Amino acid sequence: MGVLIQIMLATLLSSVLSIILAGLISFKFLDQYMSKMLCISTGLLITVAFTHLLPEAFEIHENAVSIGWTLLVSVLFLFGIEYYFNSHHSHTDHEGTVVSEMIENSRKGAKGGNAILIGDAFHNLTDGILIASAFMVSNSLGWITAFAIMAHEIPQEVGDFMVLLHSGFERANALMWNIISGLTSMVGGLFGYFLLDKVEWMVPYAFAIAAASFIYIAMSDLLPEIARKEKAESFLIQMLFILIGVAIAVAATGSMHAH
Template sequence: MLATGLAGVVSITAAAVFSFSLLSKVVERMVSLSVGIMLSTSLLHALPEAFESHADPRSLFATLLGGLLAFFALEKVALLRHSHHHEGDGHHHHHGHDAQQAGKAGWMILIGDGMHNFTDGILIAAAFLANPQLGIVTGVAIIAHEIPQEIGDFIVLLNAGFSRLRAYVFNLLCSLLAVAGGLLGYYTLDRASSLIPYVLVFASSGFIYIAVSDLMPQMQRRATVRETIPQVLLIGLGVVIVLFLTHRH
């Protein structure tokens, strides 16, 4: 409960601070850091943890494939939104473009975000049941990813006419669904421990999909050496953070 609650409150509050001041450079840096944390959490910790179990490797790989395809399908029907666009970010849209797009998207953003947070809670619970260390790292990875995503959500809601306070409160309420998901996951998976490796693999498929299909293409839009060097360094920093948190003495 503490991990899921903190993941929501920290990410929402940090996103509010950044989006209200429109620190676009900070958002870009967070995207790079998120890539390093999410990929290393999946490939260096969660997946090895799952494959060290007694589960059938073929079934785990099938779960990984199914997870990647499921996240692709969910994004296609706009249940998962990872938009980081805002007015004045350098994209060539006419003034007011976002406001026009946001009118219908505001409430859809909140519904999709609530479902996303509920799923995150289940994944954090599965990680803690597998290994408390993995639970902490998974929470950190989710926070790192949620901050840039929530910034995009905040900006859409502000453009849709929400006040800053209202946008913050509604996003915070959505984040509490992670606690509900965590409780459900803990009591369900605790009685069905054989499912934990599959949930870890599914969580990893989500992290990998988001990092590779959403975040990394954003980083490729500015391919100058001046932009690439900080990106690579921050990805490396994300990997180092995960290795530090998962180091076994």
């Protein structure tokens, strides 16, 4: 089997299959525990961002300032997206109930959901480049890398599905848009195969953009929502489930730093 075909299969396996498995887990077992899952999702996102994506970006790129600027611009860009939808909604409330409800649904879907999809797209693009790089060394290393990426993608994607459902996405739409976002890994695989020497500079910036989106969603959407939850759920219980998310992320991504 040719190297390019193996790269395409490996990127498809590591992204789309992990998304489908995460969707099955989320929709069948976990969506009834949305409150707890929001806490776990928060722990997953901030841990992946701070202990996986950002360290990788700083390790690859020698200029830490440029990574910092990428984080800053990404956060402001995501804020601009959310502000646009909120502002658009407030200026069109008078247009009628049906239109208002449609805009409200769009705004809800945009809050958190769109940002997490953007971050995932960059993250998956980078994963595709990494898989292609590994295959350029050897086929066995490529498949090991693909399975390692899939192992850490599944728990993260479960957290992403919780964010999308919380943001107002229907299950079918959440699955569809997550798969579309996951397909960028195949684009990254193609870039890596044909243009590896020309696209390597993109990798740390893609990591930084993905990290910014995860941090932004956790801090601007999930944590405030958790703080507003019913008083029956104490701070200690909420922190416990956030720490469970942290532990899952550490267990899933720990092997990725063995290199």
